[in-house]
Amino acid sequence: ILGVALMLSMLERPYAAVGFAFGGLLAGVFSPLGKMGCAIVFLLTNGLVAIPNISYQTLPLLYETVVATLLFMLLPQKVNGFFNKLFSPAPQSSLAEGLRNSVVMRLSFAAEALQDVSQTVEEVSKKLKKINAPTFEHVFQKTEDCACVGCSMRIYCWESNKGETLSSLLSATKQLRKKATVHPSDFETEFFDRCLHPEKLLDALTEHFHDFLSRDAAGRRLEEIQGVIAEQFQGISQMLLGLSEEFHSASRYDYDTAEQIRNGLLAMELNPLDISCQVDRYGRLTAEVRLHREDNQKVNRSILLRELSAKCNRDFETPTIADGGNSLLLTLSEKAEYTVSFGVAQAAYRNNKLCGDAYQGFFDGRGRFVMIVSDGMGKGGRAAVDGTMACGLMTRLIKAGFHPDSALKIVNSAMLYKSADESLATVDVTVLDLFSGITEFYKAGSPPTLLRKNKKAGIATGEALPAGIVRGVTFDHSQTSLSQGDIIVMMSDGVTCDGTDWIGVELEVWNSPDATALAEHLANYAKRRCPEGQEDDITVAVAIIEKTY
Numbered sequence: 009i010l011g012v013a014l015m016l017s018m019l020e021r022p023y024a025a026v027g028f029a030f031g032g033l034l035a036g037v038f039s040p041l042g043k044m045g046c047a048i049v050f051l052l053t054n055g056l057v058a059i060p061n062i063s064y065q066t067l068p069l070l071y072e073t074v075v076a077t078l079l080f081m082l083l084p085q086k087v088n089g090f091f092n093k094l095f096s097p098a099p100q101s102s103l104a105e106g107l108r109n110s111v112v113m114r115l116s117f118a119a120e121a122l123q124d125v126s127q128t129v130e131e132v133s134k135k136l137k138k139i140n141a142p143t144f145e146h147v148f149q150k151t152e153d154c155a156c157v158g159c160s161m162r163i164y165c166w167e168s169n170k171g172e173t174l175s176s177l178l179s180a181t182k183q184l185r186k187k188a189t190v191h192p193s194d195f196e197t198e199f200f201d202r203c204l205h206p207e208k209l210l211d212a213l214t215e216h217f218h219d220f221l222s223r224d225a226a227g228r229r230l231e232e233i234q235g236v237i238a239e240q241f242q243g244i245s246q247m248l249l250g251l252s253e254e255f256h257s258a259s260r261y262d263y264d265t266a267e268q269i270r271n272g273l274l275a276m277e278l279n280p281l282d283i284s285c286q287v288d289r290y291g292r293l294t295a296e297v298r299l300h301r302e303d304n305q306k307v308n309r310s311i312l313l314r315e316l317s318a319k320c321n322r323d324f325e326t327p328t329i330a331d332g333g334n335s336l337l338l339t340l341s342e343k344a345e346y347t348v349s350f351g352v353a354q355a356a357y358r359n360n361k362l363c364g365d366a367y368q369g370f371f372d373g374r375g376r377f378v379m380i381v382s383d384g385m386g387k388g389g390r391a392a393v394d395g396t397m398a399c400g401l402m403t404r405l406i407k408a409g410f411h412p413d414s415a416l417k418i419v420n421s422a423m424l425y426k427s428a429d430e431s432l433a434t435v436d437v438t439v440l441d442l443f444s445g446i447t448e449f450y451k452a453g454s455p456p457t458l459l460r461k462n463k464k465a466g467i468a469t470g471e472a473l474p475a476g477i478v479r480g481v482t483f484d485h486s487q488t489s490l491s492q493g494d495i496i497v498m499m500s501d502g503v504t505c506d507g508t509d510w511i512g513v514e515l516e517v518w519n520s521p522d523a524t525a526l527a528e529h530l531a532n533y534a535k536r537r538c539p540e541g542q543e544d545d546i547t548v549a550v551a552i553i554e555k556t557y
Contacts, residue, residue: 265320266285352369355531355545356545384433405419416481433475434453435483451470455504461488493554506538530550
């Protein structure tokens with residue numbers, strides 16, 4: 009501005025304007041070098057501009073420039089700070105950024121608090137177990153107090169000859185583990201011949217021993233429940249931490265697109281309650297919309313995709329809709345580089361009505377395709393319940409945005425808690441990033457996943473335990489990078505009765521883009537190859553990666 013003012017006041021000397029304007033610009037560029045850097049650049053610029061026009065008229069300007077630069081160098085820091093505040097408006101953090109930081113902070117704090125609760129529950133449970141756990145000593149002490157009060161032989165039996173007494177009662181408890189009651193005639197020992205009230209003694213022992221067994225069983229069951237509760241707290245803690253990291257990694261929020269989506273939904277007579285449009289560090293936009301759920305309301309995904317893509321002038325993937333009870337969660341993401349042809353084939357054990365395997369394949373709305381296969385223990389109805397429960401819970405939690413590791417903790421604790429009987433299921437999850445092709449495999453007790461990558465067969469395995477056996481089950485995790493034409497084959501253990509080598513051979517020679525046809529081909533072949541007596545439920549899930557455009 010000063011340079012332009014000088015030029016207007018001295019039209020015959022435009023070099024003054026160029027020197028001041030260009031020198032100021034470069035001084036700003038080199039401002040990270042400090043005061044010395046700004047001064048040197050400003051002097052050099054004005055000198056280079058003035059030298060071609062050197063005369064008695066330009067010399068005063070050069071002198072003034074040198075003097076002004078020296079004065080600038082001598083100015084104290086406080087004066088510099090005053091001018092900085094005067095000419096530079098104070099930075100104002102946006103409301104959205106402040107809200108995001110607040111949400112991230114509170115989610116992280118809540119996750120840490122729940123983790124502390126989980127640890128506290130476990131510590132208190134262990135201490136209470138030490139304090140309240142019943143022991144054999146209590147059984148014998150109570151038996152003595154009930155049966156031997158007033159007996160003339162009490163001192164002899166319980167003090168002088170205590171070892172023989174405890175040995176005889178201990179042998180009686182071994183019999184009580186096998187049958188409900190015992191009688192003195194069941195034992196040929198001097199102790200019961202000498203005892204004045206053997207029947208009364210054994211009745212008291214039977215009562216207190218069965219009470220001990222009941223309390224011990226109840227204590228173990230309570231310990232299991234406490235452990236499940238602690239694991240649930242830990243799982244929820246990890247879920248909140250995952251959400252915190254996701255919010256933190258979002259580079260910005262796109263409010264213009266959110267408003268366009270709101271207008272588009274209202275035009276379709278849909279009532280959006282909340283809309284969030286996040287742009288991650290890779291520039292990918294993901295929109296999450298919570299819709300008010302009305303009775304008998306149906307949402308047509310095709311119409312929704314067409315209208316919102318036109319409204320926002322973006323290419324979206326087919327939206328996913330998750331049921332949240334009183335509301336629906338709609339998730340939209342930009343069209344990725346890859347898409348997936350998905351196909352499944354199943355064959356129940358000996359043509360039963362119910363199959364013990366369960367599967368899901370879905371786009372999560374965040375640019376990923378997720379495949380889940382779960383195999384319940386055994387065959388038939390019970391296996392179908394376990395497999396369907398594990399697969400259904402994993403699907404719902406992953407669709408809600410939770411990481412597979414966090415979701416597995418909830419699934420595992422739910423299966424431990426749902427029944428006193430043994431209840432378990434394998435959990436096999438594959439997550440394909442449709443933008444980059446990076447594919448992650450999460451395995452808990454599941455058979456291998458077969459791959460065809462660059463026309464060559466490969467395999468992804470894991471050795472983790474299935475869900476529902478013990479606490480603390482975790483996934484075995486691995487990953488690879490896939491591209492157009494590559495194939496993923498997930499399966500239940502009924503497919504691998506005769507090994508997996510033949511599956512790799514079939515994949516290498518397969519040349520059709522039809523995923524369902526490949527799944528049916530492998531399922532039928534597996535059924536024929538399975539040795540007699542080793543038949544099981546068969547499930548084959550196939551994903552063939554294709555280019556979007």
